[in-house]
Amino acid sequence: MNLELIPLLIIVLLMISAGGVDVETTELVIEGDHEITEHRGALIVGDATVTIPDDETISGPVYVIGGEFQIHGEVEGDVTQLSGSLVVENGGTIDGELQHIGGSEEFADDAAIGERSTVEFAPAEPGPIAAYTPVVLTTLFLSLVGAWLSRKRPALLENVGTTARDHPVISLTVGALLSVTFLAVFVFMAFTLVLLPVSIFGLLIGLVTIAYGIIGMGYLAGKRLDTPRVGLATGLGVVGIMMLLQVVGAVPILGDLIAGGLLLIGLGAVVVTYFGLQEFEPVSLPE
Amino acid sequence: MKLFDFVRERQWVPITGYLIYVSALTAGYYYNLTFVQLGLTDLGTREIGMAPEDVSIVMGVLALLTLVAAVGSGLVMDRRGWSTDLYVKFRLLFLIILVQLLLTIAAPFVSTVEQFVLWVVICSATLGLGIPVTFSFMLDFIPVRDRGYVAAVVAGLSFFVAALYPIEWRIHEFSLVMSAMMVPAVLILAVLSVKRFAFVDSLAGQHERSTFRVGRFCRPIPIRTLSFAFWGPVLLMFGVFFIDSLGFLRIIEEPLYIYTSWQSPDLSVRLFIAVLHVVGALAAGVLYTNFDRNWVFFWVFGLFAFTHLLYVFDIQFGGGETPALILPMFYVLAVSFYTTLNFALWPDLSTTETIGTHTALGVGIAGWLATFMSTALALYSEGIGLPLGSHMTYVNALSLLFIVALPILLYVHRMFELARGEVSS
Numbered sequence A: 001m002n003l004e005l006i007p008l009l010i011i012v013l014l015m016i017s018a019g020g021v022d023v024e025t026t027e028l029v030i031e032g033d034h035e036i037t038e039h040r041g042a043l044i045v046g047d048a049t050v051t052i053p054d055d056e057t058i059s060g061p062v063y064v065i066g067g068e069f070q071i072h073g074e075v076e077g078d079v080t081q082l083s084g085s086l087v088v089e090n091g092g093t094i095d096g097e098l099q100h101i102g103g104s105e106e107f108a109d110d111a112a113i114g115e116r117s118t119v120e121f122a123p124a125e126p127g128p129i130a131a132y133t134p135v136v137l138t139t140l141f142l143s144l145v146g147a148w149l150s151r152k153r154p155a156l157l158e159n160v161g162t163t164a165r166d167h168p169v170i171s172l173t174v175g176a177l178l179s180v181t182f183l184a185v186f187v188f189m190a191f192t193l194v195l196l197p198v199s200i201f202g203l204l205i206g207l208v209t210i211a212y213g214i215i216g217m218g219y220l221a222g223k224r225l226d227t228p229r230v231g232l233a234t235g236l237g238v239v240g241i242m243m244l245l246q247v248v249g250a251v252p253i254l255g256d257l258i259a260g261g262l263l264l265i266g267l268g269a270v271v272v273t274y275f276g277l278q279e280f281e282p283v284s285l286p287e
Numbered sequence B: 001m002k003l004f005d006f007v008r009e010r011q012w013v014p015i016t017g018y019l020i021y022v023s024a025l026t027a028g029y030y031y032n033l034t035f036v037q038l039g040l041t042d043l044g045t046r047e048i049g050m051a052p053e054d055v056s057i058v059m060g061v062l063a064l065l066t067l068v069a070a071v072g073s074g075l076v077m078d079r080r081g082w083s084t085d086l087y088v089k090f091r092l093l094f095l096i097i098l099v100q101l102l103l104t105i106a107a108p109f110v111s112t113v114e115q116f117v118l119w120v121v122i123c124s125a126t127l128g129l130g131i132p133v134t135f136s137f138m139l140d141f142i143p144v145r146d147r148g149y150v151a152a153v154v155a156g157l158s159f160f161v162a163a164l165y166p167i168e169w170r171i172h173e174f175s176l177v178m179s180a181m182m183v184p185a186v187l188i189l190a191v192l193s194v195k196r197f198a199f200v201d202s203l204a205g206q207h208e209r210s211t212f213r214v215g216r217f218c219r220p221i222p223i224r225t226l227s228f229a230f231w232g233p234v235l236l237m238f239g240v241f242f243i244d245s246l247g248f249l250r251i252i253e254e255p256l257y258i259y260t261s262w263q264s265p266d267l268s269v270r271l272f273i274a275v276l277h278v279v280g281a282l283a284a285g286v287l288y289t290n291f292d293r294n295w296v297f298f299w300v301f302g303l304f305a306f307t308h309l310l311y312v313f314d315i316q317f318g319g320g321e322t323p324a325l326i327l328p329m330f331y332v333l334a335v336s337f338y339t340t341l342n343f344a345l346w347p348d349l350s351t352t353e354t355i356g357t358h359t360a361l362g363v364g365i366a367g368w369l370a371t372f373m374s375t376a377l378a379l380y381s382e383g384i385g386l387p388l389g390s391h392m393t394y395v396n397a398l399s400l401l402f403i404v405a406l407p408i409l410l411y412v413h414r415m416f417e418l419a420r421g422e423v424s425s
Helices: A005-019 A128-152 A154-166 A168-191 A196-223 A230-249 A254-272 B002-008 B012-047 B052-080 B086-109 B113-135 B137-141 B144-164 B171-194 B198-204 B228-251 B267-290 B293-317 B326-348 B355-383 B388-420
Strands: A027-035 A043-052 A062-064 A068-071 A079-081 A085-088 A093-100 A104-107 A112-118
Touching: A005 A043, A005 A062, A005 A168, A005 A196, A085 A093, A128 A154, A128 A196, A128 A230, A154 A168, A154 A196, A154 A254, A168 A196, A168 A254, A168 B267, A168 B293, A168 B326, A196 A230, A196 A254, A230 A254, B002 B012, B002 B144, B012 B052, B012 B086, B012 B113, B012 B137, B012 B144, B012 B171, B012 B198, B012 B355, B052 B113, B052 B355, B086 B113, B086 B137, B086 B171, B086 B198, B113 B137, B113 B326, B113 B355, B137 B198, B137 B326, B144 B267, B144 B326, B228 B293, B228 B326, B228 B355, B228 B388, B267 B293, B267 B326, B293 B326, B293 B388, B326 B355, B355 B388
Parallel strands: A027 A043, A043 A062, A043 A068, A062 A079, A068 A085, A079 A093, A085 A104, A093 A112
Antiparallel strands: none
């Protein structure tokens, strides 16, 4: 499953829960090509190609968060498109409202759409300033938190940083296992709708932990600056780590792997040191 | 890793020990994963035409006989000092592989129920003997420091190859390939059984070093066979694997799930599963080596529980679509973790005096008995036409029973300790 779908999936599940649709009839199509001839309840189109054939009708609502949704037949309810591609062919019909929030759409001349609305959150092609503003703001925020923490509780960051440096394989293993397992658990929780708040809270804790790992590694990088001003050094170290992640992430595949690996090492180091509260020592085995 | 020290210091003899261990255990486990587990069902149902429930009874017999043979031979090995005599173990292994070679060659020609039962009885005797012989090699070849990693390599490699070959199960073809692979091993072991070599003499003396002879969990006090410290892990490993594989074995036989399992006709799915087995095993190796064993237990139980939940949820709400690869992904991770733990744990709960018995009991009960009893029961439930939903209800009931029994047993054990004054508070 494409990880970028997860935030959209959570938004959709929130929308479904607010709309009062029965979760037991909600279906998520994650991958592959599918022809759907009958469906009751909400349908979420993920990284898949979903087709409603000619002369077939499904009830909806339908949420498109990725992949492609082709309508040759009829959707009786609403269609909400957050991402991916929506194609309504000749004779294809959406009886309810089509709400377009993101993604591409294509309508044949004879396509019939009951009602249409568009929600624009951002220009399609943001300029360089708009594109980098979130990264710059995140970096600034993490630097400030890092500077404050390194002055108030340097031992916490010391433990996280040294563990990431001295035990990268262990940190990476723990980070990778935790992220894979808990990501799946939180997405799974989101589907119960009852646990949706727990799921969102859990994902936020995960993001905070990753950010803490970046600060820990920034502290370690800052120590190399050899300055007595530990707060400044940590702040600059965090900036360095964030820049490294951006630069490395620009390289396709390998860069993503390295950047992801660094983040997971940080995450693992934070977890095995109990957020820096204790030094990590592997169990003692006879040499 | 200690292995890197050996390489740096060019100590080729201990390095050879690693190679022998990995080759022997990987080949042995691959043989069991494929020829015994797949082959037995195929031989019984397709080649001879037995009903699945009859084959399940034979599999149950195989499991019990294997356990009896393993425990018997483990006890004898420890009492006679064979567990620490590498030459004796090579001779026993030679005997085992020779008989298994003959069984492999004979398998395609088995055509009656009587022949099949005889084949199973002989097979279980050799498998039973093979458990303490091969698992106690850890004591001779692998220092305590590296056992988690080496166990991971064995588990990962075996599953990797088994997931990719054979793609289509044909007993005649596979019997031929396996026989051809076993012949060199038989010849090498034949030579090692009758002739002494300087490097084998050195290997045979490694178990006298403190870094080899006392398992990780036997320091400073060795774990006795009749103790909670030994039977606790046996019960845990048996319970978890028996219950979970009982459910999964039925699930993956469903046509819907075959496309995302070991039996998938899609090579990319099998490659995904194969690579994930290696990744999962290595992760388990890292955790086993660097954390307290409870951490690895925790991961094994957590992964199995979550995977079980995913599959049960998919059965109820999946809508009949081919499930996403995330389902087999978690199952593969859980199995790799469990297998790695099984390879490393029992030798680490042993010393030179107990390794035969402990590996026989541990692997025999938590590995063989759990696997084959669950396979037999799953096959039986399929054979009598029990619907998947009802089968899963029984599995869930067993899980609940296990979850309730576990803390109660721990609590009662603690009570006994307090009553005997073995702990201060």
